[in-house]
Each structure stands twice: as C-alpha cells, then as structure tokens.
Amino acid sequence: MDLHVEFPRGLTLANPVIAASGTFGFGPEYSRYVDVGALGGISVKGVSPKGWDGNPPPRVWETPMGLLNSIGLQNPGVDVFIQEDLPFLRQYPTKVIVNIIGHTVEEYRQVAERLNGLDGVHALEVNISCPNIKQGGMSFGQDPDQAFAVMQAVRGATDLPVMVKLSPNVTFPGLIAQAVEAAGADMISAINTVVGLAIDIDRRRPALGGVTGGLSGPAIKPVALRIVYEVAQQVRIPVIGMGGIQKTEDVLEFLMAGASAVMVGTITFQHPDRMNQIINQLPEVMRSRGFSSLQEIIGAALPGKADNTAEEEVSYES
Amino acid sequence: MDLHVEFPRGLTLANPVIAASGTFGFGPEYSRYVDVGALGGISVKGVSPKGWDGNPPPRVWETPMGLLNSIGLQNPGVDVFIQEDLPFLRQYPTKVIVNIIGHTVEEYRQVAERLNGLDGVHALEVNISCPNIKQGGMSFGQDPDQAFAVMQAVRGATDLPVMVKLSPNVTFPGLIAQAVEAAGADMISAINTVVGLAIDIDRRRPALGGVTGGLSGPAIKPVALRIVYEVAQQVRIPVIGMGGIQKTEDVLEFLMAGASAVMVGTITFQHPDRMNQIINQLPEVMRSRGFSSLQEIIGAALPGKADNTAEEEVSYES
Amino acid sequence: MAKEEQRLRSSIVARTLAAQGHVELILESRELSRAVPGQFAHVLTPGMLRRPLSFSRIDPEHNRVGLLFQVVGSGTAWLAERQTNDVLDVLGPLGHGFPAPDPVRPWVLVGGGVGVPPLFAATQMWLQHTISTPQVIIGARTGAWVVMENDFKRLGVPLTVTTDDGSQGQPGNVLAPLQTWLDAHREGQVYACGPVPMLQAIRRLALGRATAYLALEQRMGCGIGACLACVVPTVGNSGMSYRRVCTDGPVFKAEELMW
Amino acid sequence: MAKEEQRLRSSIVARTLAAQGHVELILESRELSRAVPGQFAHVLTPGMLRRPLSFSRIDPEHNRVGLLFQVVGSGTAWLAERQTNDVLDVLGPLGHGFPAPDPVRPWVLVGGGVGVPPLFAATQMWLQHTISTPQVIIGARTGAWVVMENDFKRLGVPLTVTTDDGSQGQPGNVLAPLQTWLDAHREGQVYACGPVPMLQAIRRLALGRATAYLALEQRMGCGIGACLACVVPTVGNSGMSYRRVCTDGPVFKAEELMW
Numbered sequence A, B: 001m002d003l004h005v006e007f008p009r010g011l012t013l014a015n016p017v018i019a020a021s022g023t024f025g026f027g028p029e030y031s032r033y034v035d036v037g038a039l040g041g042i043s044v045k046g047v048s049p050k051g052w053d054g055n056p057p058p059r060v061w062e063t064p065m066g067l068l069n070s071i072g073l074q075n076p077g078v079d080v081f082i083q084e085d086l087p088f089l090r091q092y093p094t095k096v097i098v099n100i101i102g103h104t105v106e107e108y109r110q111v112a113e114r115l116n117g118l119d120g121v122h123a124l125e126v127n128i129s130c131p132n133i134k135q136g137g138m139s140f141g142q143d144p145d146q147a148f149a150v151m152q153a154v155r156g157a158t159d160l161p162v163m164v165k166l167s168p169n170v171t172f173p174g175l176i177a178q179a180v181e182a183a184g185a186d187m188i189s190a191i192n193t194v195v196g197l198a199i200d201i202d203r204r205r206p207a208l209g210g211v212t213g214g215l216s217g218p219a220i221k222p223v224a225l226r227i228v229y230e231v232a233q234q235v236r237i238p239v240i241g242m243g244g245i246q247k248t249e250d251v252l253e254f255l256m257a258g259a260s261a262v263m264v265g266t267i268t269f270q271h272p273d274r275m276n277q278i279i280n281q282l283p284e285v286m287r288s289r290g291f292s293s294l295q296e297i298i299g300a301a302l303p304g305k306a307d308n309t310a311e312e313e314v315s316y317e318s
Numbered sequence C, D: 001m002a003k004e005e006q007r008l009r010s011s012i013v014a015r016t017l018a019a020q021g022h023v024e025l026i027l028e029s030r031e032l033s034r035a036v037p038g039q040f041a042h043v044l045t046p047g048m049l050r051r052p053l054s055f056s057r058i059d060p061e062h063n064r065v066g067l068l069f070q071v072v073g074s075g076t077a078w079l080a081e082r083q084t085n086d087v088l089d090v091l092g093p094l095g096h097g098f099p100a101p102d103p104v105r106p107w108v109l110v111g112g113g114v115g116v117p118p119l120f121a122a123t124q125m126w127l128q129h130t131i132s133t134p135q136v137i138i139g140a141r142t143g144a145w146v147v148m149e150n151d152f153k154r155l156g157v158p159l160t161v162t163t164d165d166g167s168q169g170q171p172g173n174v175l176a177p178l179q180t181w182l183d184a185h186r187e188g189q190v191y192a193c194g195p196v197p198m199l200q201a202i203r204r205l206a207l208g209r210a211t212a213y214l215a216l217e218q219r220m221g222c223g224i225g226a227c228l229a230c231v232v233p234t235v236g237n238s239g240m241s242y243r244r245v246c247t248d249g250p251v252f253k254a255e256e257l258m259w
C-alpha cells in the first residue's frame, strides 16, 4: 500500500512515521537496532547556534505510563551537527527535519539561516515549546505574539518547509497555532511535553535535577489527541501529531483526529524497533478496517465528516 | 499517630485523606465497600442550584493509566442534595465538603448561600475548573478576573471555609490561585482533570459523547504535583492536592510538594477500599521514613527547606 | 480488614472454552451466588477500570456463579488467561436484575452474542416457577460464536438459533422468530439482552404488545452508582432524564427508555 | 524481522539467590557474551524504561553472561520473579567497559553493594593476564547483602570484605583497606564501582597516586547515547561538560570527572 504523504514546499515522506526530536539523537545512535532508512523522517535533537550544556542530572524519571525529562536541550551547536551528524543522515532516503532552538528570536533566525540550502536538510521544526530551559524556550510558545515573531524571523531566513512545535502548556493552543500560521509556518507539530514534577520521597526533594520536567509517553496521549483535534480545525496548514504513540492503532487515532503524519518518541526507549514495526503493520491494520489510503483516515473523526460512523454490519431495522 | 490537619475557619480533618468530588457520589453509594466514617473528608459530586442533565454517553473511556470522563456535572440540584443525601452524611464524623457549580456567578452565589449554616456541611469547594460543560465551568477557572468574581460572590454568601479548585488547563495556574486568594478563598484544591480526547477508531469518531473529556488517574500525577508545587509557593493559603494518587507513597509526594491534605479519586473505581488502606498505612509509611508528624512532611520538598536531603546513612568522607 | 474485603475475592473453580474466542469462568462465592439474573459482577483486570460482566449461571446451592465473555480487548484477554484456583477481585452482585416472570403469562428470552449468558441464568432460575415453558431465541454473527446452546438444550426448552451469516440455525437475526412469537402470544413477557441496535429493534417490536425487559450495556466507571458514567436516556418527569445502567439498571422496561 | 531482533531475546538458563534480596540470572546469548567487564545490558521490564544492569560474569566460551541485582523497585522485583527458560528482551552489550589492566602494574578492585558484580567479571577475565594478583575489596551495608564472596574465593584472589554495621568482615567501609593498599603500591590501578559517594571518595584518594577507573550509575532513558539523559559532569575543553554514562561511560577515569 502506498503510504507516502505530501506536505507544503515539496516535502514528501515515504510514510507518515517520524522519529520525534530528542528521542532519536542525531540518527546513528540507534542504527544498530533500527532500520533508519525505512523511517518516513527523523526530527533530530534540538540544535542551537552555539551549543548548550543542558540541565544537571538526574534528567529522567519514570511516572505511571509516562516519562519526565529535564534534558535542558544539551546540544553541540549547529556547526558540529552539520559537520559530524548530517553526513551520516544523508545516506538514507529518510527525510531529515532539524529541530531548532534559541534563547532569542535572533538565535532562532541564525540557526535557520545556517541550515538553509544544506544538502540533506529537508525541513525545520521550530521548537518554541521546550519546558526545560529557563530563558526563552517554552515562553515563546506560550504567547501568540512571541510565537509569531520567532516564526516570522525563521521564515525570513529559510526556504525550507517549516513546522512549529506547539506547547500543550497553554490555555488555548489554537491561538499559538494561528499566530504561527499567519507568520508563514507550513505545518504544525504537536505536542511537546507537558510540564510535570515528581518528588523523590527518599531524598525529600524534586526528583529531577532541573526540578520540573516534560512529561511524555502514553500518559499524555489523550492531551495530545485533544490538541491535534482542536488545532486541525483551527488552522489550514497540516498538523503532525505526537504524544504517547505506542502502537499502530494509536497512529490511526492521531490521523483520524486530524494529523497528516505522526512522530514517535518515548516508546523508542522501550522498543527501538517499534517505529519499524508500526510502518510494517500499517497497511494491514488499515486494510482490516476497510481503508485503502491514508487520505481516507486523515481527519475522519473531525466534525462534519460525512462517514464518521462505521456502519453496523448487521441491520436491526424491523 | 496523630494524623489530624487543621485548616482556616475551624475546619479540622481527622486525617488528610478526602474522597475527590465526582468519584464518590454523595456518600451512600460506596458505603458497602468503604468505611466512610474513617475518611478525613468527602467532597460530594458537584451541585448546582437547579440540577443538570449532563452529557450524552459514552461518558468514560480508559486511557493508558488514565481515565477520560465527560459526565457533564449531572446532578439533581442543591435542594435534592440537602433533602436526600445530607442526612446520610451527617451520621459520620467525616467532614463534608460540598463541591458547587454554576453557569453564572449568580448561580455560584445561590448555591453557596443555600448551603450556608446547614448542619453537616463543613466546607465548600468551588469548582471553576470542570472541562465538561460548554457554558461557565472551566472558563471561570481559565481567567483570573472571572475566578475572582466567582470567589467574591461565594465569599459574600457564606461563612463556611471555602476552597477553590484549580484547572490545570491554563498557562499559569498560580495567577488564578492568587486571584481567588485575593477574593477571600481559604484554601486551594488542585487539580481538576486535564482536557483530553480519545478516538474510537472502530466508530471513526471521538470516543466520548461529549467529544472532549477530563483526564484523571495516575497518568496526570506529574502534572498535578507540578501545579501543587508551584501554587504552594505562590499563595499563603493551604493547598489540598490531588491527581493520580494510587498509594500511600503518592500521598507523601503531594505533601512534600506542599499540599496539606489530599483528595483521592479515580483509583477508588478500581479499589474502593484504597482510601481506607492509605489511611491505615500512613503512620507506618511515615515512621519507616523517619517522620513523626504530618507537619514535618508538608512542604518538605519546597525550595528553601533546610533539611531536604535525607542524609546518606554512611559517610564516605576520607 | 477493609469492609467486605472477603467478598471481593472469589476463586475460579472451572474454566471452559464456551465458543471460539469465548471463555466461561465458574467462580466460588457465597455472596455472588445470591445474585438475580441480569445483575452483574465488576471484575478487576489490569486496566484502570473494572470490567462489568453478567452472570451466566447462578447456583446458590453450591455457592457458584458463571461469567461468560468474549475476548474483545485487554481486560477480557487477561481474564481468558486465568486458570483454575486463581483468585479474582470482584464487586457484586451489582445492579437490578430481571424481575421474575409472571408465572401465568407466556415468556420469551432473546439474546444476541454475549447477551445470551444472563438469559440462560434467567431461564435456569425461573423455568420451574412458570406455567408456560419459555421460548428461547439466541443469535450470533456466526455459528462458531453461538454460546450456551447445549446448556439450553439440557434444560429442554424450545430453542431457536439464528446466525447473521447463516452458518448455523436460521439465517438472519433474532427479530423474525421474535415477531412470530409475538404474533402467537398475548400478554407476552420478553427478556432481552444484546447489542444496542438489537435491543432498540426489540423495543419497537414489543411496545404496546408485550412487556419487555431489556438488559443494557454501557461503559462504566464505579459500577455502584457514584460516578454517573453509565447513563442511558430514559423517560423522566419532564422529558428525557439520564439514568444509571449500573444501579437503576442494567434491566429497564422497554417503555422507560428513550432511544 | 527487525534489525538485530534476534539479539534482543536471551533465555535465562539459571537463576540463583545471590544474597538476601539479591538475585543472579544467567543468560544465554552469543552477542552478550562478547561483552567487556563494565559494559551493561538494558533490560526490558514492565515499566516505561528499560533497566541498566552490569554483567556479573562473562563467559564467551559458553555464550553466557550473568546479571546480579538487588531488588529495589518494580523492575528488579519483576526480574527477580523470572524463571529458568523465560526469555528476556535485552539491549547490549552497551557502553564502554573497563580497559584491560596493564599486566605489569599492581591492581585493586573495589566494589560497594551491587557495584561488586562488574568487578567480579573483570577479575575473572583478566586475572590470568596480569603478573600481580589483584587485591579485591568488597563492601556492603550488612553481612546478609555481601555478594559474590564465594566467587572471588574460588578464583583464589586476596579478598577483604567490609560491612557498615560490622556484621561481617572489617567494620566500616571500603576506604580504609583501599588506603592501606594505595600506601603499599606504586603506580597502582584502581577499578571501582559502587554508590556515588563511595566513588567520589575513591576518586579523591586515588587522584595523583594511582590510575582509577570508576564505573558509574545514572538514571537512563535510551541507554544507547541518543537522549542525553544519563550525564555526569566531566572536565571539558573549557570548564565542565556533561557526558553520557551510557556511551561515553559507564567507566570513566577519575580525572575526567568533575564532582
């Protein structure tokens, strides 16, 4: 079955499954366990102009069906990424999405500009939603005006397809989505992690070195689906959904809620080959439910879709 | 061990464990399985002046370590509650907290006034955070000015101790907490459910009759702890914590994060006697960690607490 | 020991494959065996919520009950793996079951899919107390999914089996034989359980012609009346009112419902 | 079949109680048995994250490795219940293990609690390749928690046991015997694994006097270098830099660390 998906500015994925930023490094780390070339795309770990140290450990903490992290966007900077990591990624047909971060609007612009026109970079994902850094980061994603400013600066610096990654930690995610759409975003990706906290009751203090962290994993799937479902109705650009995907049926949930593709993060730590499995199973899972193309599934659960109740197989009309 | 907790306006609980609103009905339903008189308190299902129908079914949906609900605050109205349910509750020493709801500020005032001075009503919990109704409900809890207005009206109508229940579905929960503190709230309770959605992929549409629902259960514990931890530092009034409590250790997490008592909801559906078990185990769990009173635990993980690292038992100083 | 804790634990004394993908567990429990047909058990499985299951047989003499279920998801899959001597954590019996049939009026039991088990429990319990032998009509998607056929045969009641795909018994659904029965009997009593569209159709057939008791399913939270999750629209004082399947039902009279 | 899927499944061929609350599992796996001491396995348990465990013994000849762990939480409790013939889902061998000791320099192995297992693997692997017999110092909270003592005895290496409560061996911790050893040996090589405060103290003792290799623990996500969860502060080009325990370690030289 043909699983390819098309996005604005010529971005075409062979299938709708993308490795989520921060959970798949820069590509090579998992290559022993994952068929990297079979993925639709990879969103690499967030990169900044200069490189950041990140937060003090511990940086992860397990929660019920979830994971709290406080990595703090440690990264070697965009130049190191281009020199050391990009060549590895170029060998695959998989589309490379570079997740970009900055402390200021200008830093976002710089890193976008540096990546423009580079062989092997297929799209940018503007991360205005990371809850793990004090300055910048999430605050850009919590205010429509700041989100607009970041996207506008990025738009001015690149011809690449650009998606903006939404924070769930806001009252109205749709307002942020509309602001970045107005500033020229080609796609929305949603969601980043939900701000959370755990207490280490033995040490009598917050479990994470960074105090609060970002919650990911199956626990947040309902929150992610809600935001995808709402935002898909509030913008005209395509949405890429993520948050808690564990299995092929979860992908169908996101697509029906209005996503055109999905990203898969935390579950990779448990099952490195899960993304490959999902891609392999997708045609059969679709077929068994009577679908023959992704287009029939995308948005099928949104209001106003004609056929959003699969008919009862048996009629009891008397 | 003495487990009693004191709150403003003379509200004293025999222990810090309260049944959360909406998960324990009006008291009698669970009395076959729960020792109702051993609970510190019961927050009854939200009541409005006249009674509400609630949302179309299905009203609950299981998610990974969570529960989505869209009850829509079905309730028989405050008069029926007073006549039919309150007499049952009066027979126990357990403190009765009445969760109140309204479509308008005036409705909140009416129901507060109706409950003022009634034998057997010990406190009010103002629910400005229910995600399951279109008009009123959560929107009051998403705007500091509206939250202030509701609390001010309730304050004018009652001498009872009043807590306001926070919505997690806002960018800055602390702003709402400060607004209601300024309007005369005696306590904060946090959190209500997180807005979420599930898709029924067989029926190709949102799983719940009310489309979106409120996520509760262990999945949201990190979100709840984060909000309790933040709000406890932002207001001077006591905080009652809840969200995902499953076991006695979870209660310690909430207390260390700054809560003075806790509410227990969703887990009761799985284990009706869990609240009783927690109350019974609390003294031993406290003792085994070197605590001899709740006061030592409450807020122990907040910044600036002197002794927030339990000392290593063995010293490796050389 | 918490209140009624002893009642929450019931051992499995037998386990059988009731049909393809269907398992029946027999539990030993004094409390549960006091159930009325149509009442249900709320069974702990690894998910967040318990699973409601009707009693497929009720044997107060030997303190036993049966739960017969189709494996449809994680909870029933887990239950299907339980073995003899395993202990289940069960709340029950819960809800209002079927009323005993009026012994002098004719009665018919109509079950679809896993709606059949509570009807077997009802037939077994009340067969001796009624003058007319009841007609039993059971339907399934396909022959491999027909449950409790032999149990009914052992009771010696007239039995009609229908399958949607015609692979066993009469092709089609349970409505045609029910129609025939209704045409032939006055003041009949209909006991029904099955998928919602089937119950809705039965309701329409029976209204004004027979007394129909319908045992409903709905997604549940608490199972004991506290959370208001499990409602169905019913006829209220002034228009529609939502009532709880877990405590106001699961059995409702056809005219109470507003579907 | 996904990449390396075959390598992810290893059967348990033996299971022993290594001490009170400590279990050792012996796994059969060609891949894992190619490990270097100090490397680790990332083991699937029912939680969200895999559990990192060092190899307690490595036997490439028979394609076997050991995992020896204390039951401290949900994952280790689950692992402790596994039985012979059960299959574990394991990533590994992961990380950088200890370097082989310089055969002509004296060496000492210092382990605390469940830091002991990788040191046994190291002793076993390299004992025959060094001129001087290593000294082994192992510490535990209490006598009942001392692990692998008999294994070391079987190798015939000089062994000092310490317990914090004095219930077995020398009272106190491993530092005093290490101090004695360092005073008696020049150009020594220290191999250490154990709780962070112990390793920090060993680092201070050894700096400038001996080469010390410390095998660290840190909370991990991926275990393969992708998520940057498992970092420790190390000496970087310009001040501190965080490096990954899972791939840059778990073994670091004492002078690389910045604690």
Ligand SMILES: Cc1cc2nc3c(=O)[nH]c(=O)nc-3n(C[C@H](O)[C@H](O)[C@H](O)COP(=O)(O)OP(=O)(O)OC[C@H]3O[C@@H](n4cnc5c(N)ncnc54)[C@H](O)[C@@H]3O)c2cc1C
Residues within 6 Å of the ligand: B062, C040, C047, C049, C050, C051, C052, C053, C054, C055, C067, C068, C069, C070, C071, C072, C073, C074, C075, C076, C077, C114, C115, C117, C118, C216, C217, C218, C219, C220, C250
């Ligand atoms: C009063 C009552 C009696 C029932 N009696 C029987 C019976 O005797 N035999 C039988 O096979 N089934 C019966 N059912 C249906 C049975 O409860 C579901 O098939 C079962 O809960 C599915 O659980 P699962 O974990 O396998 O499926 P999942 O789909 O994984 O379950 C997810 C959630 O949805 C709920 N759910 C799923 N399907 C239903 C359903 N049809 N009705 C209510 N909740 C559902 C589950 O309880 C659970 O909370 C009864 C339902 C009710 C309400």
Ligand SMILES: Cc1cc2nc3c(=O)[nH]c(=O)nc-3n(C[C@H](O)[C@H](O)[C@H](O)COP(=O)(O)OP(=O)(O)OC[C@H]3O[C@@H](n4cnc5c(N)ncnc54)[C@H](O)[C@@H]3O)c2cc1C
Residues within 6 Å of the ligand: A062, D040, D047, D049, D050, D051, D052, D053, D054, D055, D067, D068, D069, D070, D071, D072, D073, D074, D075, D076, D077, D114, D115, D117, D118, D216, D217, D218, D219, D220, D250
């Ligand atoms: C490289 C390495 C090698 C290790 N080797 C051994 C060994 O040989 N034997 C042994 O008994 N223990 C070893 N540990 C510690 C072991 O990983 C933990 O005891 C174990 O993960 C606890 O899991 P749990 O589910 O029982 O505990 P829980 O507390 O329920 O675990 C919750 C989470 O915290 C993590 N965690 C808890 N304690 C630790 C810890 N000390 N280090 C890292 N993560 C932790 C878990 O992996 C899990 O993600 C090693 C740790 C590392 C990093």
Ligand SMILES: Cc1cc2nc3c(=O)[nH]c(=O)nc-3n(C[C@H](O)[C@H](O)[C@H](O)COP(=O)(O)O)c2cc1C
Residues within 6 Å of the ligand: A020, A021, A022, A023, A044, A045, A046, A067, A069, A071, A073, A099, A127, A130, A165, A191, A192, A193, A215, A216, A217, A218, A220, A242, A243, A244, A245, A263, A264, A265, A266, A267, D221, D227, D229
């Ligand atoms: C350890 C970790 C690191 C992450 N780092 C980033 C990042 O650098 N940039 C980003 O946009 N999102 C980052 N995320 C968020 C994920 O890309 C994703 O949005 C989130 O985890 C939800 O998906 P999941 O539940 O499938 O993991 C990170 C998540 C985790 C768990």
Ligand SMILES: Cc1cc2nc3c(=O)[nH]c(=O)nc-3n(C[C@H](O)[C@H](O)[C@H](O)COP(=O)(O)O)c2cc1C
Residues within 6 Å of the ligand: B020, B021, B022, B023, B044, B045, B046, B067, B069, B071, B073, B099, B127, B130, B165, B191, B192, B193, B215, B216, B217, B218, B220, B242, B243, B244, B245, B263, B264, B265, B266, B267, C221, C227, C229
């Ligand atoms: C079925 C259900 C109904 C609820 N109804 C109410 C309500 O009427 N008023 C209210 O303030 N909170 C209501 N809540 C929210 C709970 O009181 C509680 O804030 C939330 O469930 C988080 O706690 P938990 O994870 O322990 O369940 C309801 C929750 C559930 C699951």
Ligand code: FES
Residues within 6 Å of the ligand: C219, C220, C221, C222, C223, C224, C225, C226, C227, C228, C229, C230, C231, C244, C245, C246, C247
């Ligand atoms: S399931 Fe809670 S009221 Fe019926």
Ligand code: FES
Residues within 6 Å of the ligand: D219, D220, D221, D222, D223, D224, D225, D226, D227, D228, D229, D230, D231, D244, D245, D246, D247
């Ligand atoms: S655990 Fe992911 S980088 Fe080490």
